[in-house]
Amino acid sequence: MPRRRVEPLPASDAGPGLDVSTVGAIVAADYHGEADLIAVLRRAQAEYGHLPEPVVREIARLTGILESRVFSAITFYAFLAERRQGKFIVRLCRTISCDLQGKDRVARRLENELGIGFGETTGDGMFTLEWTNCLGMCDQGPALLVNDRVLTRVHAESVPGIIAECRHVAAAPARRSEGGASRVTTSVPSATTFSTVEAEAGLKAALSLPRSHITAVLSTSGLKGRGGAGFLTGTKWDFAVAQQSDEKYIVCNADEGEPGTFKDRVILSESADLVFEGMTIAARAIGAREGIVYLRGEYAYLRPHLEAVLAHRRRHGLLGTNVLGVDGFDFDVSVRMGAGAYVCGEETALLESLEGRRGTPRKRPPFPPVSGLWKKPTIIDNVETLAWVACILARGAEWFASIGTETSRGPKLFSVSGDCAAPGVYEFPLGITVSALLDQVGGAGARAVQVGGASGACVPASEFGRRLAFEDLPAGGSVIVFGPERDVLAVVCNFLEFFADESCGKCVPCRIGTKRMYEIVKRVTSGEAELADIDRLERLAEVVKRTSFCGLGQTAPNPVLSTLTHFRHEYEEHIVEE
Ligand code: SF4
Helix, strand or coil: CCCCCCCCCCHHHHCCCCCCHHHHHHHHHHCCCHHHHHHHHHHHHHHHCCCCHHHHHHHHHHHCCCHHHHHHHHHHCCCCCCCCCCCEEEEEECCHHHHHCCHHHHHHHHHHHHCCCCCEECCCCCEEEEEECCCCCHHHCCCEEECCEEECCCCHHHHHHHHHHHHHHHHCCCCCCCCCCCCCCCCCCCCCHHHCCCCCHHHHHHHHCCHHHHHHHHHHHCCECCCCCCCEHHHHHHHHHCCCCCCCEEEEEECCCCCCCCHHHHHHHHCHHHHHHHHHHHHHHHCCCEEEEEECHHHHHHHHHHHHHHHHHHHCCCCECCHHHCCCCCEEEEEEECCCCHHHHCHHHHHHHHCCCCCCCCCCCCCCCCCCHHHCCEEEEEHHHHHHHHHHHHHCHHHHHCCECCCCECEEEEEEEECCCCCEEEEEECCCEHHHHHHHHCCCCCCEEEECCCCCEEEEHHHCCCECCCCCCCCCCEEEEECCCCCHHHHHHHHHHHHHHHCCCCCHHHHHHHHHHHHHHHHHHCCCCCHHHHHHHHHHHHHHHHHCCCHHHHHCCHHHHHHHHHHHHHHHHCCCCC
16 A cells, blocks of 8 residues: 555745756766666655655656656655655654663653654654664564664663664764664574585585586575475476566565564575575576675665675676686676565565566466566575575585475574574574474463564464464564463454555555454454454454455454464454443
8 A cells, every 4th residue: 555645745845946967976876777766755755855846857857757656656666755854854663673672761852852743744844754664683682673774672761762872973064974884693693504504515516416406406405485484486487487588587585674574684694605605506497697685775785795795706707707717608697676665475476576666476477487577587595595595505405305304304593582692693493383483482381473574373372282384373484472461353453454554555454354354353452353353354354354365464364363263262352242
């Protein structure tokens, strides 16, 4: 759903006489085709503080893209704004892990200190206050994003200092407002296989094989995509190998926006080389020359690090022409930024965004390995999947296949947050039980866990013997722990508000259904519902699940359906019938 309706800007916002000459320089530097529209908009916004109508018209004129299409992109992405914004955009994460850690107290203090509400800008034009969905800092919440700088473990008491520091930065003309290091590590040291694999051993092994054997190694290993869908990676790559095309692409999906998921942020921070190695192996296997990392807008602070790793790889012959001296094997990788849209984690929405449009999902089939970016065969893999590809080629398919269960092979990284003593990123074999995981992370006494993020399942304590595996509880990697005092309905409300906000609006069941489900659960929690509302909610959830166009709408009802299965009595306890 568009986050903001396009309205004519007030004269003061439109900036009469606004000098738009800088737009020309931005377009000249950054625009090479319509795929660059989002990048140009981000640059123009950084320059002008927002995207007023004269700037948009000038971008449309210079790029030849219809004004309506430019506006359409701006209204879709949360990080693009047609209204004037403050010098500092303060975004407070409102998703569940930050909620459990007290984001409401931080919110009230921010409003008091700044004298504005959420969605408003201070009179001096210094601060804009906004809610944001998951920042991927669930193990260190509450989290704030101040421009591109992420701040973690923010308490109400730390708010005045943060505001004062921004004012200090603004008063120092030589410093940019985004300055300052960002915390990107985990609260628990992430001791994973990734840090023990010999550098480039996987790529060298892949280059020593006939190209057709690379996907066979992956198939033997049993690797399934770690983003959640769980499709066999080797089989997916085989589809792309089979396409006759001189133009193929490798896309790394680094748009992990699922609430409670932050493992990809850690992998990109600590093991980016391994991810790029996996992309290079994929390129060798299917015959691609170009790779793209689609990095979520919330992780913009990781971009300089990723660019530095890429530059290092180019200097060492690991990217570019004749990779590692192999004649005719040319491959390079670029980083492209998202602009704040959860749905772009869905692979066809991601492709739309990469092509410079709103991130609305495409009809499938055809699937991306057959017709993806620019209608060319495209492999889209999650960050973690690509890192495992490099490990498998380095250590062998048998090593990987010997870990896990019959149908869920290998180790897996889990983002663990919520009510546990040691939140962080952990590596466990697939098939680990929920109770064994809770023992490791200090989550004893939990009343429930949410597996797979907001779109996953709420598992009650009576089912903690179940396994985290594709055949039982498929987990994209997120486990959120709920302690004995947590209100299950408050959690459901939080998830439904998230889905209602992130629905792209393309289809009615999801666009309207997510909002109606949210409204009903709100009524239940405030004691204004009747028993019949619970049945209405259940029927609506089933309809949204069955009739929505893409995975977002199809999974948005999961929090409702799984809590109605296990915690129906808690819904009923809120109903007071006369
Ligand atoms: Fe958009 Fe429909 Fe997918 Fe929801 S289910 S995100 S409205 S396409």
